Amino acid sequence: MKVKVVTNILEANDRLAAENRKIFQDLGVYVINLMSGPGAGKTSILEQTIKATNGRMKLGVIEGDIAGDDDARRIESAGAPVVQINTGGACHLDANMIRVVMDDLPLKDIDLLFIENVGNLVCPAEFNVGEEIKVMLLSIAEGHDKPLKYPLMFQESTALVLNKIDLLPYTNADLEKIKRDSLSLNPKLKIFEVSCKTGQGISDWVDWLLALVKK
Amino acid sequence: MHEVSIVQGLLDIAIENCKKQGYKGIESIKVKIGKASGVMPDALMFAFEAMKPGTMADKAVLTIVEIPVSGYCNSCCSDFTVDDAYVTECPKCGNISLRIDTGRELNIDEMEVF
Numbered sequence: 001m002k003v004k005v006v007t008n009i010l011e012a013n014d015r016l017a018a019e020n021r022k023i024f025q026d027l028g029v030y031v032i033n034l035m036s037g038p039g040a041g042k043t044s045i046l047e048q049t050i051k052a053t054n055g056r057m058k059l060g061v062i063e064g065d066i067a068g069d070d071d072a073r074r075i076e077s078a079g080a081p082v083v084q085i086n087t088g089g090a091c092h093l094d095a096n097m098i099r100v101v102m103d104d105l106p107l108k109d110i111d112l113l114f115i116e117n118v119g120n121l122v123c124p125a126e127f128n129v130g131e132e133i134k135v136m137l138l139s140i141a142e143g144h145d146k147p148l149k150y151p152l153m154f155q156e157s158t159a160l161v162l163n164k165i166d167l168l169p170y171t172n173a174d175l176e177k178i179k180r181d182s183l184s185l186n187p188k189l190k191i192f193e194v195s196c197k198t199g200q201g202i203s204d205w206v207d208w209l210l211a212l213v214k215k
Numbered sequence: 216m217h218e219v220s221i222v223q224g225l226l227d228i229a230i231e232n233c234k235k236q237g238y239k240g241i242e243s244i245k246v247k248i249g250k251a252s253g254v255m256p257d258a259l260m261f262a263f264e265a266m267k268p269g270t271m272a273d274k275a276v277l278t279i280v281e282i283p284v285s286g287y288c289n290s291c292c293s294d295f296t297v298d299d300a301y302v303t304e305c306p307k308c309g310n311i312s313l314r315i316d317t318g319r320e321l322n323i324d325e326m327e328v329f
Contacts, residue, residue: 005232005323009224017320092217123217126253151301152253184303185313 011125016095020130024113029060030213031113033131035153037146038119040139041163043071044196045205046114052199052206057213060110062101064093064118071116080100092123098130112213117157121150125157133158133185133212140164144174147181154182159190161205166195221321222266229326230271238328241272243289249282250300251321256281284318314324 026030028205038197043063046167061082063071072084083104085097098115105113115131119126125134136157138146141164147154154160160182168175175193182189189206194201229244237328248254256279263277285296290310300318304311 001238001329002327003232004325005228007228007323009221009228009321009323012227013220046264090217090220096222122235126217147322151303152251167217181303185243185301187311193230206219 010127011046011082013095014033016099017130019198020095020098020102021132024107024130024132027107029113031115031131033117033134035117035121035124035134035157036119036137036139037121037142040119040137040142042116042119042137042195043074045161045163045194046075046080046116047078048194048196048199048202049114049209050075050080051157053203053209057111058076058109060105060107062093062105062113062114062115064097064116066090066118072155081110087118091118091120092127093117093129095129096169110171112209117124121146121153121162124153135159135161137161137163138178140153140167140173140175141171143171144177144181148180148187151185154185154189157186157189159192159208161192161194163194163196165174165193165200172191194214202203218254218262219266221254221259222262225263225323226270226272227268229275231245232326233271233328240328240329241275242329243275243276243278244272244326245278245280245324246321247280247282247324248320249284249318251284251315251318254321267304276314280324282320283316284315286313286315286317288313 034042059080061080063073063084066087069084072082075082083101085101092188134157136153179191192201192205194205218237229241233241267273284298284302287294288305289312293307295306
């Protein structure tokens with residue numbers, strides 16, 4: 001006998017994500033899901049952001065990695081409360097992982113919480129974790145073909161941060177093509193050009209974050 | 216990689232429905248997967264075969280229906296359907312102001328129970 005089910009397979013994750021979002025909103029925590037491929041500089045931009053924010057808002061970080069706690073140590077040294085998730089192989093964070101660790105952070109004392117996803121340009125875009133917005137990071141050295149090769153990530157993000165912009169003269173990357181293709185995938189995408197090494201563009205990025213959190 | 220978590224969700228929903236309605240097991244499950252959902256049908260099938268043993272879906276057959284990407288162009292006011300997983304400009308006029316209507320589905324549609 002046939003039974004109509006018609007249910008979204010990710011319903012359980014989406015339901016948990018909605019609950020997480022409600023908890024964060026009730027506590028006045030703005031949450032950003034930060035995504036990129038491995039090595040684009042997610043932890044570096046968080047270190048720079050903590051430094052440049054200089055107490056103007058209180059930051060917190062959930063670190064997602066397959067293994068290890070190197071990133072959490074870096075964030076701790078930079079001066080923000082942090083909790084590390086090890087996915088033990090999973091290629092992305094999901095809403096339940098966030099639920100399990102959220103109480104380990106002093107949420108009442110956090111204005112802006114970054115969830116640093118597992119380094120991967122594919123799967124993290126498909127799982128909501130309870131964030132307000134998604135932001136993706138792409139480093140110049142990854143090449144200008146990435147927007148059209150990994151379109152979902154660009155379509156789902158509110159902002160694109162182009163990191164390692166100081167490397168532009170040393171690569172064949174076509175910056176205008178990256179911007180053009182990204183905007184064709186997502187006309188509303190806000191684009192930042194930064195270098196975590198030289199500090200270029202960091203203050204514009206931080207100003208944007210401050211404005212988001214104030215809303 | 217995440218096809219395993221998707222199959223877990225799929226099995227949870229199917230088994231819950233099966234139990235709730237008082238059936239003994241599941242014969243088949245039909246899912247609708249959008250081409251832009253990022254899910255690979257082969258990997259989904261593989262994960263399903265690997266995870267179904269020992270569940271009420273032990274002998275169940277999985278059928279995957281792929282849904283193409285379709286939408287509407289705000290510029291030339293026409294509907295379109297494409298073969299690719301993604302569309303970045305209107306296939307007719309090239310404009311980038313599009314509304315995507317289908318292609319992101321990740322749904323269980325129906326199942327047969329006994």
